[in-house]
Amino acid sequence: MRTRTKHLVAALVAGIMAMSLASCGGDDAAGKDAFAVGLLLPSRAVPRWEHSDKPFVEQRLKELCPRCTMEYGNAENDAARQRQQMISMITKGVEVLILDAADTRALRSSIQEARKADVPVVAYDRLAEGPISGYVTVDGAQVGRLQGEALLKAMRDRGKGENIVMLNGDPTSPNAAWYKRGVLSVIKGKVTIGRSYDTLGWSKENAHTNMSAAIAALGPDRIDGVLAANDSIAAGAIAAFKSAGVGKPPPITGQDADIEAVRRIITGEQYMTVYKPFEAEADAAATMAVALARGEELEDVATTTTDSPTTEGIPSVLLTPSAVTVDSIEQTLVKSGVYTVDQICTPQLRRACEKAGLTE
Incomplete structure (x- = not known):
């Protein structure tokens, strides 16, 4: 009986010591x-x-x-x-x-x-x-390829010329060069690049300045498409066309799927964006x-x-990445949970959203 008791006590002490050590180890792990x-x-x-x-x-x-x-x-x-x-x-x-x-x-x-x-x-x-x-x-090269392919399709669908303006990203970002290489791999030899600009800071304001310069130099009727590197740059380009009195701008690309860009796609101001x-x-x-x-x-x-x-x-x-046009907003952005239809479709856009097939 004493032997059995000693064994039980020893086992209990060993168990407590093991629990204590495990507790210390757990505290140490939690601390880390x-x-x-x-x-x-x-x-x-x-x-x-x-x-x-x-x-x-x-x-x-x-x-x-x-x-x-x-x-x-x-x-x-x-x-x-x-x-x-x-x-x-x-x-x-x-x-x-x-x-x-x-x-x-x-x-x-x-x-x-x-x-x-x-x-x-x-x-x-x-x-x-x-x-x-x-x-x-x-994948930046694929972003550029999607933009280039979409712009070529939009220009073909409109049946206009092949003159484009490139509004590239900030030259301090290696991604800007990556996107541009992707674009050129698709459009080289298929379009005429009338003007090409780098956009410092990826800013709407700098894009507006560059696009305004291109419109002044080439004339709005000689610009059949705009390769805008992202949505902020696209917004600047659209604003420049409006400032120049152009009612309907040519197809304009983008990137980032900003909600304002998605709304511009629904209204037809921007042709596409790239969702990353x-x-x-x-x-x-x-x-x-x-x-x-x-x-x-x-x-x-x-x-x-x-x-x-x-x-x-x-x-x-x-x-x-994925290309987003008016026809793929629901599949790419809504069904994947990026935005809801209510978030995209403000009261002012309800009619345009219905036309685009975006309804709750």
């Missing part, structure tokens, strides 16, 4: 899972950054790591400001950074400083130079960031690798 993630976005000129990317990243981080926090900074198209924001976040003790660089070259030294501080950096949407640990974006799966992009970036902060590899997240001018073999995720 309560870290800060820095999110740095480039501007407010493109609505998607504040309206889609930021909330999606924040939501996914909370799902993956409920005790984690997020530090946020918007550079307002100012690389110096973004560098200060990075330094501030590193000083505050963030474990990992998600960076959409305002200037991919200018941020190189800051990314090197982050590496020295043992803070990995996930490049988001744009591939910054320097020791990047992971990269998430949408923001939620999937944010999901992949947040997943990479949490894995890196936990000291894990990215093999389960990354689907390919990318080389930058400074770094080879960066674990990467390249997502697939």
Whole structure:
């Protein structure tokens, strides 16, 4: 009986010790899972950054790591400001950074400083130079191809000429060149490029200035299509045609599926946009960031690798974009939950929405 009691007591003590050790280990694991993630976005000129990317990243981080926090900074198209924001976040003790660089070259030294501080950096949407640990974006060449193909179709359908104006993105962004290469792979030899402009800051105002210059130089009747790199640029182009007294502008492309652009497509002011799966992009970036902060590899997240001018073999995720015209808004944006019909169709647009087949 005494022997059995001794055995029971020993087993109980061993069990309590094991539970205590497990509890300590659990506390330690939980402590490691309560870290800060820095999110740095480039501007407010493109609505998607504040309206889609930021909330999606924040939501996914909370799902993956409920005790984690997020530090946020918007550079307002100012690389110096973004560098200060990075330094501030590193000083505050963030474990990992998600960076959409305002200037991919200018941020190189800051990314090197982050590496020295043992803070990995996930490049988001744009591939910054320097020791990047992971990269998430949408296939830029395919974005450009979709724009080029849509513009050619629209011009054919209208039965007009082949003269176009190209309103490219900001030359400081490597994505702008990526999109342009995709466009040219489709339209080269099939159109005449009357004018081509770079749009600093991707801004509506700069696009308006450039489009106005093209209209003045070529005349509105000699512009059969406009390759606008994104929706903000498209908005500037449309405003320029209105300022010039042009009632119906030629087909104009876009990118980002901003809700105002979708509404312009319904009214016929803009021909198309390109939807990039923001939620999937944010999901992949947040997943990479949490894995890196936990000291894990990215093999389960990354689907390919990318080389930058400074770094080879960066674990990467390249997502697939979709073209959006008036005929595909419901299938591409409504059924996938990006927008509801009520969000798109304001009272002023109800008739146009019904004509487009968009009804609740």
